[in-house]
Each structure stands twice: as structure tokens, then as C-alpha cells.
Amino acid sequence: MEFAGISVEKGERKIVNIEIARLYDNTTMILPFEVIRGREDGPVVFISSALHGDELNGTETIRRLLEMDIFEHMKGTIIAVPIVNVYGFNTKSRYLPDRRDLNRSFPGGPEGSLASQLAHVFTTEIVDKCTHGIDLHTGAVNRSNLPQIRACFDAGDIVQAMAKDFGAPVTMDEPLREGSLREYCYSKNIPVILYEGGEALRYSEKAITYALDGIINVMTGLGMIEKLKSSHVQSNDTRRMIAASHWIRAPQSGLLVSDKKLGDMVEEGDVLGHMTDAFNHERAAIICSAKGIIIGATTTPLLNQGDATYHIAYYG
Ligand SMILES: [Zn+2]
Structure with missing residues (x-):
């Protein structure tokens, strides 16, 4: 396999840096990634x-x-891209x-904005060479x-199998968004799943652990590695496939006093929390509109009327 003129042979692992563009100060923005090739062919x-x-x-x-010790006998290739948007990082x-x-x-495309150039290099140098x-x-x-997989179930059996193997607490059937990586992969018939867990600018140990286990599970499901013993993944019956979701908004501005947390099961009419102020004036309850599970929540209590409070996924 070759990446921007650098070849990676079977049994090799190499870090590759591809130049994307020049920034204001003439420094170079790069796309760094590591290619790990097993000795045998595979996904x-x-x-x-x-x-x-x-x-x-x-x-x-x-x-x-x-840093895991799983690549020695791996079949196929992993292309790990830990920071795609280096500028934003x-x-x-x-x-x-x-x-x-x-x-x-x-x-x-090569003539577009910085985002467009980066998307073009990422797809042509990496995604187009991949099977998953x-x-x-x-x-x-x-x-x-809450740790969750988002996938387009219409994309086919392989996407559904990857989502199931991943083993997140919740799997959402989510339509493709225009201009997204998932839409691009769909157009190229490359099965892809999207994982969500935790919040921006923070590490969440739970989200990281689920993601790592999920990747290992998908690699196992694709026949790249043998099954590992030390998996934290939940059994089938606790995983949930869900078709629709909806954010519940703050009924008034103020401070959120929360009664629920991520992963809680909720019923229609449940009080999720209250909006109030520092003197407990004008308490307004935040009411759940249907039976489901909380898959997202604000982490700040400072909310204006209409701001998102809890993201509820409903059973189809
Ligand atoms: Zn994101």
C-alpha cells in the first residue's frame, strides 16, 4: 500500500504525515496517521x-x-487517524x-476551502483505500x-453487523447528513459506523473504555484478530437498537436542577429536572414526552429558555 509516495509493506507499521495546506504564519498543516499492516491480507x-x-x-x-499487543497476528490493515482536524485540535x-x-x-476538493481540501486528502489518501x-x-x-453507535441501517447487513458487534449501550439508526463522512462512505459502498461518547474538551473514562472495546469487537467480528478475554462489553439483551430521538428544551431561562442522568430509563410524564433561579422562584418542571432512555444531557446548569436539556431516544 502507498500513501503520498510512502509505501507500507505487509507486516510493517509506519506513521505517515501528509501536507494539507499552509497556515497564516507559513507553518504547515498536516494530516498524521499510522498504518499497521498485518502479514496476511484482510479488511x-x-x-x-x-x-x-x-x-x-x-x-x-x-x-x-x-499501544495494545494485538497487531502481531492481525489479518488486514488498520489506518489509525487520531486527529483528523489538526487545526481545530x-x-x-x-x-x-x-x-x-x-x-x-x-x-x-483540492481547490476548495481548508475544510474541503482536508476532506479531499482524507478521502483520497485514506478512506478510498479502506473496506470498512x-x-x-x-x-x-x-x-x-451516553456511549452510542449511530449507523444507517439501510446501508446494509455489514453496517448492522459492525454496529451490533461494537456493543455500545445504545445503537441509533440515524439518517445520513449531507456532506458527512458517513454519506461519503455510503456513496462509495464502504460500511462505516459512528461512535459518540462523552463531551467535547474532556476525557470520559467510560466513553473511552466503550470505544476501545467496541473497536476490538468490530476487528474480531471482521476476522482480523482472535477474540480477547478481557472485554467489558455488555450482553446482547442490555443493548438497545433505537430508531428516533428528540431533545427536550428548557421551559424557561435559569439554573437547571437535574433529577436524571445519562442512561436513565424514563417514561412519558416523568419529571427530568427543574428550571429555577438562585432564590428558588418560578420553578418550572422539565417533563419527559415519551418512554425512552437518556442518551445525551447538558453538563452546564446555565440555560436559556429553549436550550437543550436532555436527549431522549425512543423505542421504535
Ligand atoms: Zn463530532
Whole structure:
């Protein structure tokens, strides 16, 4: 296999840096990744993180994966890309310098914006060479996500099998968003699943552990490695496949007093928390609108009327 003129042979692992663009100060923005090739042929899987530059759990997940002792007898190839949006990573930002969202900029092109150029290099140098992909994300700033897989079930059996093997507490059937990496992979018939866990700019041990176990499980399911003994993954009956979700909004501005947490099962009419103020005036209950599970929640109590409070996934 060859990446920007650098060849990686069977049984080798190499870090490759591809130049993307020049920044204002003439420093070079690069796309760094590690290619690990087994001695035997098999699936070629990209594992990407920090497409949104402030989402750090995936970067730490990949760092831990790379130090594991699982590649010696691996069949196939892992292309690990711990920081796709290097610019956003350095500036602790979701975006690129022009506020463009990389995950709405696919497939991109060599003449486009910085986000478009980065998307183009990432797809042509990495994604197009792969047979499968796992893309790691977190919630936004001040919003935390329960570990969950998002996948387009219509994309076929392989995507569904990868989602099931991953073993996250919740799997969501989510439509493809225009310009996203998932949409690009769908157009190229490359099965890809997206993982969400934790919040931006923070490490969440739970989110990292689930992600690492999930990647190992998918690699096992694809026949790349033997099953490991030390998996934390839940049994089938506690995993949930869910079709729809909905954010419940703050009924008034103020301070959130929360009664529920990520992963809690909720019923229609349940009180999830209250909006109040520092003197306990005007308490307004936040009411759950259907039976489901809390898959996302604000991590700040400071909310304006209409701000997102709890993200409820409903059973189909
Ligand atoms: Zn993201």
C-alpha cells in the first residue's frame, strides 16, 4: 500500500504525515496517521477521530489502541487517524479557521476551502483505500453523550453487523447528513459506523473504555484478530437498537436542577429536572414526552429558555 509516495509493506507499521495546506504564519498543516499492516491480507479499516477538533475521547481511544499487543497476528490493515482536524485540535475548536464543519464538507476538493481540501486528502489518501470504517465522536461543548453507535441501517447487513458487534449501550439508526463522512462512505459502498461518547474538551473514562472495546469487537467480528478475554462489553439483551430521538428544551431561562442522568430509563410524564433561579422562584418542571432512555444531557446548569436539556431516544 502507498500513501503520498510512502509505501507500507505487509507486516510493517509506519506513521505517515501528509501536507494539507499552509497556515497564516507559513507553518504547515498536516494530516498524521499510522498504518499497521498485518502479514496476511484482510479488511482495511480506518479508525478516525477529531474530525471535530475539540472531541478528544477518540484521540485517547486510538492512542490506547496503538499501544495494545494485538497487531502481531492481525489479518488486514488498520489506518489509525487520531486527529483528523489538526487545526481545530490545536485551537480547541470543532471547526476549521473559516468556521466550516469538516463533517459537512465531504467529499471536498483540492481547490476548495481548508475544510474541503482536508476532506479531499482524507478521502483520497485514506478512506478510498479502506473496506470498512469507524469514526469516533463526542457530544458538543457542555453536552455529554451516553456511549452510542449511530449507523444507517439501510446501508446494509455489514453496517448492522459492525454496529451490533461494537456493543455500545445504545445503537441509533440515524439518517445520513449531507456532506458527512458517513454519506461519503455510503456513496462509495464502504460500511462505516459512528461512535459518540462523552463531551467535547474532556476525557470520559467510560466513553473511552466503550470505544476501545467496541473497536476490538468490530476487528474480531471482521476476522482480523482472535477474540480477547478481557472485554467489558455488555450482553446482547442490555443493548438497545433505537430508531428516533428528540431533545427536550428548557421551559424557561435559569439554573437547571437535574433529577436524571445519562442512561436513565424514563417514561412519558416523568419529571427530568427543574428550571429555577438562585432564590428558588418560578420553578418550572422539565417533563419527559415519551418512554425512552437518556442518551445525551447538558453538563452546564446555565440555560436559556429553549436550550437543550436532555436527549431522549425512543423505542421504535
Ligand atoms: Zn463530532
